[in-house]
Amino acid sequence: MLNYKIGYACSPISLQYRTSRSTILKNFTEEKFNECVNENLKDLKSILDWNIKNNIYFFRISSDIIPFGGHEVNNIKWWDTFKYELENIGNFINENDIRVSMHPGQYTVLNSTKESVVTKSILDLEYHCRFLDALKVDYTNKITLHLGGVYGDKPTAVKRFISGFNRLSPSLKKRLVLENDDKSYTIKDVIALCKILKIPAIFDNLHNKLNPCDLTLDEILSEVASTWTENDGAIKMHYSEQDANKKNGSHSKFVITKNFIEYLGQIHHLKVDIMLEVKDKELSALKCVNILNLHPSPSIKYSQWAKYKYSVMEKNYTNYKYCSKIVNSPNTMINIYEAIDQALLLPFSQGNFINTAEHVYGYVKKYTTMKEKEIFFNLLEEPLLNKDKIKLVLQRLCKKYGQNYINESYYFIY
DNA sequence: CACCGTCAAGTCGCA
């Protein structure tokens, strides 16, 4: 089971680190820019640090790490200014066998019919490449891109992509990988083009569900695998699930254990690194790492349950009691996560919400002022209407009065 | 300090 590195994208939700400090274009100055980059890089290092302490060895670096990195207003040689910091981070990545990636957004379109768009897209792609090059990380560290638009004529659009690709630097050509998208280009389209360009294909399971092709999953997997060479490193895939309450394509809040295990069963014969695309970022990454760990230390069960317990209690007290029981019996981490998932997916329950809010309030009760108490209990009169506000108030109180057991739990996240 | 409009950017569907 050590086949897999599990990763998440860009912005952890439970850590105070941010790598996307920026300005609006009209306020762009060298001084402000350097300040942002300096802080962003510091936080990137802190994130990677946290990741390896939690057995997470795969991470997508945000395109925002360098503000206006590929923009024409930016003529600052940041790779010189921050040479030391960048190499320091790169060393850390290399020494710890971390894999990183980057993923330019929907506005980077290499196959546009407009030359100005293509030019800007190349600048943006070269920026991403320059960043990874500046870290001095090898060519297993990739830049993921979608094919772009169709413009009513897919074959011609694909040909334009090839022309665009031929204009890229040698280093970028070695880093670029193509991913199927949810609307236009299926994994079959991507594989066909990847074979022509001799670059790897990234398979995204949710995009494939929304934008399917006539290949079976086994055919897809073997074709995708064939696009990855020794120099590219392990196959990379994107894993996400549909948020059942939102419209097609919306990523779920968290990885559902049962679904993830089913997915693992389908790809078990391949060596794959999995980039999770879910809202709860590093928390699901940690969850998947624990799911894959056949010999977890016993303390993991307790520490994970401690984080989730109030979120479970808030949904259903019976589920809470059940989880508490199985944590203390010879159940696996997977059994526990499945029980937690089941609870988290339940709808809002007024009685359970109030009980849990009062339970958590108990932690700060003896410190709160009269006014704080009044605000809390007033809001609690209308739980459904005020649920977000109530938790915000509790979060502030727990922070103010140093209730770290609650602060470090996921109660304010799920 | 809370709130909210706007943001650098491209395609596509629809009126």
Added chain:
DNA sequence: TGCGACTTGACGGTG
């Protein structure tokens, strides 16, 4: 032809 949706967090101006 032009506009909203898509999707995203955060900047920065307002009250």
